[in-house]
Amino acid sequence: MRVTLADIKRGQQGIITDVSSIHIPLKLLEMGCLPGNSVELVQVAPFADPMYLNINGTHLAIRKETAIHILIDIFNE
């Protein structure tokens, strides 16, 4: 099954495997949202949107509609 960043739960960690370049703005890539980088969910707003993430050491928030275009592998701890 395709696991995207929108599926991640709080406290879980993952690795970005692919980003859909058409849907993802260059700015997000430049902030470190690239294949191979680690990602962790820090906090969610009500209705799980937007998501507050720690990507590769950068703390940022994105909307769920963007998160579904980022594929990840989740580590099970």
Add this chain to the structure above:
Amino acid sequence: MSKQINVALIGNPNTGKTSVFNSLTGLNQKVGNYPGITVEKKEGICKLPRGVKAHIIDLPGTYSLNASSLDENVVIELLLNKNDKDFPDVAVVVSDVENLKRNLLLYTQIKDLQIPTILAINMSDRMVYKGIHLDIPYLEQELQTKIALISTRKNKGINELKELITNFKELSITPCLSASEIDIEYFSKLRKAFPNQLLYKLWLVITQDVNFGKVDRKEIDAINSFKTMGKSDLKRLQQKETIKRYQFINNTLKKGQTIDLKTAKDLRIKLDRILTHKVWGYLIFFVILLTIFQAIYEWAQVPMELIDGAFAFLSEWTKNIMPEGVFTNLITEGIIPGLGGIVIFIPQIAFLFLFIAVLEESGYMSRVVFLMDRIMRRFGLSGKSVVPLISGTACAIPAIMATRNIESWKERLITILVTPFTTCSARLPVYLIIIELVIPEGRFLGLGYQPLTLMLLYLIGFGTAIISAWILNKILKMKSKTFFVVEMPNYKMPLFKNVALTVLEKTKSFVFGAGKIILAISIVLWFLASYGPGDSFNNAEEIVTTEFASENLPSDELQQKISSHKLEHSFIGIAGQAIEPAIRPLGYDWKIGIAIVSSFAAREVFVGTLATIYSVENDDVDTITNRMAKDTNQTTGGKLFTLASGISLLLFYAFAMQCMSTLAVVKRETNTWKWPMLQLVIMSAFAYVVALIAYQLLK
């Protein structure tokens, strides 16, 4: 005189770049605008060792040289234009020690432009706390530069940075990596077509959607004809380039940086558990807002009363020491009361700017963006619209400029259109003076009626902004890509120096900006109020004396009647009476009418105008509010400022679009007169209708 070194400070947002700028330049700085656009330009002078001077320019924060906003364009426009007088001899990339990886992306890009570049690693005082160790000699070798470890908070490393700037000629200009390897074929074609140009520079020009202004126009046209690749191909290449840069950075940091996670502490995560919590987060935000409004009202009272008294005294004192005559009258009746009308609000405006600066500096504002995004989206806004809406309480002009980081054009446009509804500091003088006149002093649940009314007016402003946004979202049919990225920076204790400089700078520009308009308008108004056409003005004394001859009035009351008669038949009185039919249904007389008309230039002019009109009419040494309280409405015979006319005025000012500067900024930001004109007409018509209903219901 030795030549000045041009230094450009460049860096990601939230790296403390402005603190570095403040440390280097101190008070030797000035803030202006880039020609033709409203992007703030900060520059200053710094004395370097051995008598060398540096001209330092603080460029807008950016994550990369791929610009996506007007502010970021400024950065590449300067770096690509060797002929610009500000073109840097040396670039200082300011980065945050906790996020070197991301900060270095921008560094490698600037390095590719072959500009001598120093890497300044800021916030180095946090290294121990975060368990970070850096191998500086290794990093200097790999990154081909000199590194200054600095801490503006602890005031460390600034002298070392100055030393490096002085010796900038020793820096290597070799790029860290060759970005052209991402598509060898394409880049070799480019190289053949433009053998004398820097490849990376060409690549930037090709990929950017920016207006390069005067920069080498011919050259760029030539390159445009070289655009053989489609947009999506270019974007894929840009992505490839970014990945390649990160590979280089990761490899470099793997050896040059060690982070001991065991000793690292993360206060941010702990604080954010509460501050961005589903329940507590909102509660805390609300309490913060409440505190701010209460504070503005209560804390500022004392200095305001002092200023009010001081101006009344100044007016009287000037009158006594200067010879009687037209010029004295102009100063004591026109200029001093006009200026006093604005100076009195400095305490409150300064407090407001102070709170906003602290919210921004501490990093809390990003959390508010996060908390509010979902809610704001329902109204067609973005979480980022909260920043303009909050800073709009200071002034709509910077607020509208702050919409630039909203990625979606539709969300941004709606934010621009509704921001003028928020209660800006220019409305504050009008509100305060009317509240004092018409709202009783009692208390309700421990809170005064007067501060509660003020709070209510702020809520009305926000409420109207949000509802209009919702309506606009339904009406405006435009497709625009929406995406939303906001960085959540580390919490920082705001630096006193930064906050103080911001408050000083903003208050100064508010007072001087408004002061100029008010001074001019006061002088014009004074002339119009002091002179009039025809006999009924010139022979006022005789007319009034004969009229009241039978009543045997005491002389000061008679004098008062003469002044009133004169004012009514002066130029301004005639003009005011001409517009009176339009505003009488709202409960206003011609004096308020004149004040409203003149405040279409800027709202705060209202108070100054009334002050000038009332001082021409009345020679008493009295504060403006007392004079206004005594005035009667000639239609009803009762007091001019009643609850009904007061509320009507408050609502009129809450909704009307009375600020030329805001209209000008909206025009610049939207690039058409359509939107500002719509704002002017719709907001003002709405204000008129609401004020009319309010007065008719309450009277």
